[in-house]
Amino acid sequence: MTQWIEACAKDDVAQEDVKRFDHAGHTYAIYRSPDDKFYATDGLCTHEKIHLADGLVMDHIIECPKHNGRFDYTTGAAKGAPVCVNLKTYPTKVEGIKVFINIA
Amino acid sequence: MNEPGIVIVGGGMAAARACINLRANDYLGSIILVSEENLLPYDRPPLSKASIVDAAAHEPVLLLDESIVASLNVDVRLGQQVTAINRSEKTISLNDGSKIPYSKLLIATGAKPRKLNCPGGEFALTLRDHKDTVLLREKFQPHKKITVIGGGFIGLELASSASKLGCHVTLIEAQPRILMRGVPEPIAKIVHDRHLAAGVTMIIGTGISHLTENAVHLTDGRVIAADTIIAGIGAAPETKLAADAGLAIENGIACNAQMQTSDPDIYAAGDCASFPHELMGGKRLRLEAWRSAQEQAATAAANMLGGAKTHNNIPWFWSDQFDLSLQIAGSAELGPNTITRVPAEGALVLFHLADDGSIKGASGIGIGNAIGRDIKVAEMLVAKNAKPSPEILADPTQQLKTLLKA
Numbered sequence: 001m002t003q004w005i006e007a008c009a010k011d012d013v014a015q016e017d018v019k020r021f022d023h024a025g026h027t028y029a030i031y032r033s034p035d036d037k038f039y040a041t042d043g044l045c046t047h048e049k050i051h052l053a054d055g056l057v058m059d060h061i062i063e064c065p066k067h068n069g070r071f072d073y074t075t076g077a078a079k080g081a082p083v084c085v086n087l088k089t090y091p092t093k094v095e096g097i098k099v100f101i102n103i104a
Numbered sequence: 105m106n107e108p109g110i111v112i113v114g115g116g117m118a119a120a121r122a123c124i125n126l127r128a129n130d131y132l133g134s135i136i137l138v139s140e141e142n143l144l145p146y147d148r149p150p151l152s153k154a155s156i157v158d159a160a161a162h163e164p165v166l167l168l169d170e171s172i173v174a175s176l177n178v179d180v181r182l183g184q185q186v187t188a189i190n191r192s193e194k195t196i197s198l199n200d201g202s203k204i205p206y207s208k209l210l211i212a213t214g215a216k217p218r219k220l221n222c223p224g225g226e227f228a229l230t231l232r233d234h235k236d237t238v239l240l241r242e243k244f245q246p247h248k249k250i251t252v253i254g255g256g257f258i259g260l261e262l263a264s265s266a267s268k269l270g271c272h273v274t275l276i277e278a279q280p281r282i283l284m285r286g287v288p289e290p291i292a293k294i295v296h297d298r299h300l301a302a303g304v305t306m307i308i309g310t311g312i313s314h315l316t317e318n319a320v321h322l323t324d325g326r327v328i329a330a331d332t333i334i335a336g337i338g339a340a341p342e343t344k345l346a347a348d349a350g351l352a353i354e355n356g357i358a359c360n361a362q363m364q365t366s367d368p369d370i371y372a373a374g375d376c377a378s379f380p381h382e383l384m385g386g387k388r389l390r391l392e393a394w395r396s397a398q399e400q401a402a403t404a405a406a407n408m409l410g411g412a413k414t415h416n417n418i419p420w421f422w423s424d425q426f427d428l429s430l431q432i433a434g435s436a437e438l439g440p441n442t443i444t445r446v447p448a449e450g451a452l453v454l455f456h457l458a459d460d461g462s463i464k465g466a467s468g469i470g471i472g473n474a475i476g477r478d479i480k481v482a483e484m485l486v487a488k489n490a491k492p493s494p495e496i497l498a499d500p501t502q503q504l505k506t507l508l509k510a
């Protein structure tokens with residue numbers, strides 16, 4: 001099943017940056033990579049449920065602003081202490097100026 | 105009998121991280137971890153925060169649970185105290201009289217709260233481990249009078265937690281302000297004002313004369329009634345074992361930058377250890393910080409296996425009080441020139457620059473995670489020994505990240 005929902009406009013997210021997107025009681029994080037691709041993950045750190053959109057994006061890594069846990073946002077893989085649980089990722093697509101994520 | 109393997113004294117963050125990293129570095133020999141505590145290694149930062157205020161977080165957060173211990177194949181000996189290190193025979197002695205041989209030893213004994221040495225000092229509770237938290241949680245009932253001695257991080261976090269639970273809280277600090285050590289004044293002031301706003305009575309610049317069971321007597325004659333008295337006056341590194349074994353001690357177990365003690369087969373990591381820090385001007389540091397304990401353990405683990413890793417991670421620390429989060433990276437002391445940035449309303453980041461323009465540290469405070477990103481970039485700039493543009497640092501409309509590419 002697919003459920004594409006509009007998350008933001010392309011220009012809402014700077015290159016190598018992240019933006020928070022809330023939908024139906026759930027928080028997502030939308031990333032724009034240095035090579036200008038869009039990615040989406042769950043919005044909360046798997047360590048203590050902190051908003052990752054307040055964190056720093058470096059290449060394909062998002063670093064949590066709370067205790068510096070790291071994830072590869074393209075795969076959701078946890079990349080080091082203190083995080084050990086991976087992040088859920090969601091497919092994205094760009095149509096015109098809009099970014100969609102598939103939350104199904 | 106098997107060859108002696110690696111033995112770890114202590115069962116806190118540094119010990120846990122060493123186990124993980126020894127295996128990650130493909131060490132296949134035996135690991136024996138001896139801890140005087142009865143719990144598997146658990147996380148200490150929640151002990152003054154969520155574990156007190158949040159009923160859902162009362163259980164200790166294990167760093168190594170049973171399944172991780174099994175998968176790492178660590179022989180964990182709980183409830184056993186190490187009483188001596190016998191360097192000439194390369195063994196440690198336990199309180200039950202037994203001995204364990206080692207090829208390499210890691211001392212990760214942490215620190216213990218300082219006790220108040222005024223008359224009646226024994227009436228003050230302290231916080232270091234999970235059972236201390238269980239006791240404090242019982243004491244922090246609504247409307248109880250809680251008096252905290254010491255305006256350092258643990259004291260302030262406990263004042264915040266007690267206040268959140270509806271206690272009447274008084275905090276007493278002998279110095280002219282709270283957080284004198286390592287925290288710049290403008291940030292300490294935000295913390296101070298937040299405590300006042302929450303109704304905490306702040307008594308600053310006044311010493312303690314003596315304690316009775318239910319009162320704190322101040323040097324100026326005032327008497328503060330208290331149902332519970334807590335001392336948060338710092339922690340002393342747990343160095344006795346090392347000192348008795350003749351290892352060099354210098355504000356902690358003295359290590360070189362490889363986290364190796366004065367005995368080449370013995371390493372130390374975490375709150376018990378001091379080491380010279382190249383990026384901090386070669387100054388000997390002893391940190392009591394959660395991330396650093398992990399990083400030091402990672403350095404020690406690599407070097408116990410024959411590596412030559414130099415420990416030069418930038419010190420980093422955080423504290424949570426009420427809705428505020430504070431973070432400090434690097435050193436404020438080494439950077440006398442301050443650049444101020446206001447990244448969001450109510451948030452403040454100070455960058456500490458040396459006279460040659462290089463950045464040595466940053467300190468920030470804000471609601472939620474307002475400052476995490478800026479402190480992280482600052483930390484990376486410190487690691488690069490960068491001389492960032494003061495104009496960009498001060499301008500919240502400019503992304504700090506651009507400075508990393510310069």
Ligand SMILES: Cc1cc2nc3c(=O)[nH]c(=O)nc-3n(C[C@H](O)[C@H](O)[C@H](O)COP(=O)(O)OP(=O)(O)OC[C@H]3O[C@@H](n4cnc5c(N)ncnc54)[C@H](O)[C@@H]3O)c2cc1C
Binds near residue numbers: 214231342423
């Ligand atoms: C209440 C509290 C809140 C904190 N909050 C923060 C925070 O917000 N941010 C932050 O950066 N840092 C914080 N810290 C600091 C951080 O938790 C420590 O830096 C970290 O725990 C150090 O790890 P360690 O392994 O060196 O020592 P510890 O965690 O103290 O572990 C040492 C272990 O060794 C055992 N031991 C000692 N001697 C012996 C012996 N002879 N035989 C057997 N076992 C022995 C001890 O019982 C203990 O289990 C906090 C600390 C406390 C206590």
Ligand code: FES
Binds near residue numbers: 046064
């Ligand atoms: S909350 Fe993200 S690393 Fe702890």
